[in-house]
Amino acid sequence: MxxxxxxxxxxxxxxxxxxxxxxxxxxxxxxxxxxxxxxxxxxxxxxxxxxxxxxxxxxxxxxxxxxxxxxxxxxxxxxxxxxxxxxxxxxxxxxxxxxxxxxxxxxTAEEVVVMGVQHGDLAGALMLLSPELRAVVQATVLDGLTTREAGDLLGIPTGTVKTRMMRARIELRGALA
Structure with a gap:
């Protein structure tokens, strides 16, 4: 098994x-x-x-x-x-x-940040992202994983992680502006 x-x-x-x-x-x-x-x-x-x-x-x-x-x-x-x-x-x-x-x-300061991500302006902006983009942001930014580790976790190639992160940054900048 x-x-x-x-x-x-x-x-x-x-x-x-x-x-x-x-x-x-x-x-x-x-x-x-x-x-x-x-x-x-x-x-x-x-x-x-x-x-x-x-x-x-x-x-x-x-x-x-x-x-x-x-x-x-x-x-x-x-x-x-x-x-x-x-x-x-x-x-x-x-x-x-x-x-x-x-x-x-x-x-701790990190706990305050995590709570802010879950309930602040960033939470709303993250929820506007597609699930695929949100998963990459969570894995790389919030979890501190490398693009390789994030790719392994999410089951996608490293290049896809990088591309999705770039798209997510653009969308988050627009949502938070």
Missing amino acids: HDRTDADLLASVADGDREALRILHDRHVVWLRLRLTRRCSDADVVDEAVQDTFVAVWRGAAQWNGTGEPAAWIWGIAIRRMLGVLRGRRRWGRDRTLQESTPTVVT
């Missing part, structure tokens, strides 16, 4: 195959944890987001539409889960601070 593609494994997970989920987890947990750690310095937040991600994969594997790479789909879940964990902890941290029982949660 280890030679099966991620797409095959996701289809099996959608059918309730726990072994397929275990293999998918083993394939992706290390890079997923590393990428999330680049965005959040709190290991507990990263751990919770990783766990929530694979629970969401288990529950929502049937929602993957078969386009793009499964790894990119999993990453999309992971970053949204991490932001949800951060929002929940901030909310809880503020409530506790009002009761004067614990200090507030410390936010």
Whole structure:
């Protein structure tokens, strides 16, 4: 079963195959944890987001539409889960601070940027991009991957990554002007 593609494994997970989920987890947990750690310095937040991600994969594997790479789909879940964990902890941290029982949660500069990308003007501009262009921007700019790594993740040639990034820059400049 280890030679099966991620797409095959996701289809099996959608059918309730726990072994397929275990293999998918083993394939992706290390890079997923590393990428999330680049965005959040709190290991507990990263751990919770990783766990929530694979629970969401288990529950929502049937929602993957078969386009793009499964790894990119999993990453999309992971970053949204991490932001949800951060929002929940901030909310809880503020409530506790009002009761004067614990200090507030410390936010890193990168966490502030990620939140801004998800909810600021840039979020609106990113949503105007086609899914193909948005995926390249997310992989190269937000995730810090090289064009080669982004191409591997997205299943496209390196030259296509560069071309899509150039097109995305032009469209983002127009949307943010």
